[in-house]
Amino acid sequence: MKEYIPKLEKWEKSNRIAKMIIRCSLSVNMMRGFLSDGKNNEGLSAKALHNSIKAHFRNVFLFDKLINSCYDGISGLGNHIKNLFDMAYELKALGLDVSNEFMVLPTISERGAKSKETLME
Known part of the structure; x- marks a missing residue:
């Protein structure tokens, strides 16, 4: 078990960095629109956060395209x-x-x- 602790700590650090990069790469308006969904996105891993953001903006894009x-x-x-x-x-x-x-x-x-x-x- 002791051998996995450093790997877990390394993974958690890289996951935090990846989430920070994902959040910083979005514009303020996009992030505001994503956070207004009311979903709790704090406990997600970086990959899950990325997929959630991608699905949200795919919905917005498709709905806008469908209406217009x-x-x-x-x-x-x-x-x-x-x-x-x-x-x-x-x-x-x-x-x-x-x-x-x-x-x-x-x-x-x-x-x-x-x-x-x-x-x-």
């Missing part, structure tokens, strides 16, 4: 809808609840905008 995406008129409406459903599925896989009703609204509003454009022409 719009049909470009070139790639086809089917591809656009498929991309929306892919993003929603990935958000569901990451633990964020996205209802099916949420997915219907963007497609209806885009169809309405497209039909208005054709009426104007």
Whole structure:
């Protein structure tokens, strides 16, 4: 057991340093957004902290992309809808609840905008 104590102390020190580097490499706004989740991140190892931060910002990025995406008129409406459903599925896989009703609204509003454009022409 005595031979493992120095290795454990060395690991704990390197884990603290890794956590410090991870926390210092985030901008203040990103860290504020991550800490506002309400989760207790103090007891995590450096790898778990890194994975938690990565999952949090993946959720934020995907949700923002899902809300702000719009049909470009070139790639086809089917591809656009498929991309929306892919993003929603990935958000569901990451633990964020996205209802099916949420997915219907963007497609209806885009169809309405497209039909208005054709009426104007």
